[in-house]
Amino acid sequence: MRFMVMVRANKASEAGEMPSEALLTAMGQYNEALVRAGVLLAAEGLRPSREGARVRFSGDRREVIDGPFAETRELIAGFWLIQVRSLDEAIEWMKRAPNPFEGIESEVEIRRVFEAEDFGSEFTPEARAQEERLRAEIASRT
Template sequence: MRCMVMVRAQAASEAGVMPSEALLTAMGNFNEELVRAGVLLAAEGLQPSARGARVRFSGDRREVIDGPFTETRELIAGFWLIQVRSLDEAIEWMKRCPNPFEGGESEIEIRPVFEAEDFGAEFTPEARAQEDRLRAEIASRS
């Protein structure tokens, strides 16, 4: 099971405050544990929403909304993509994570990623073949 693990943003991360050397070291050590266990697929911090944009869809219309976005509690400051056996295992890993905001309140959200078999009959053999081809192409680039 793959899980997307998201670190909720805070006012400091939205203001562009960078983590301390101690936190960067602790996170690096935690990420190293994930890699050694064969769990980590990807991990990144995200720039503040002021540097981003959203695309809003309404039927065939597209509207671009430039950041910053006001609802900090709805924003993501960083993420991990992990491969685990269960949600319980993902929870156990994240309980070992350093506090992303050094002693303050932090929240990490864990969400399972849909796998091809989750989509049922609507995910046709042609769509599955396309998905497999795209994943192989992505893997060949790394």
């Protein structure tokens, strides 16, 4: 099972404050443990929302909304994508993570990623083949 672990943003991350050397070192060691265990698929920090945009869909209409975005508690500052056997295992890994924001309360959200079999018969054999082809193409680029 794959899980997306999202690090919730805060005022510091939205202000563009960079982590300390100590936190970068701790995160590097933690990520190394995830890699050694064969769990880590991807991990990245995200720039502040002022450097981003949203696209709002309303029928056929598209509206671009430039950052920054007001509701910091709804924003994501970074993520891990991990592959483990269960939600419990994902939780155990995240309990071992360094606090993403030194000295203050922070939060990560753990959400399971949909797999092809979750979509049932609506995910046709043609769509499955296309998905597999695209994943193979992406994998060949790395």
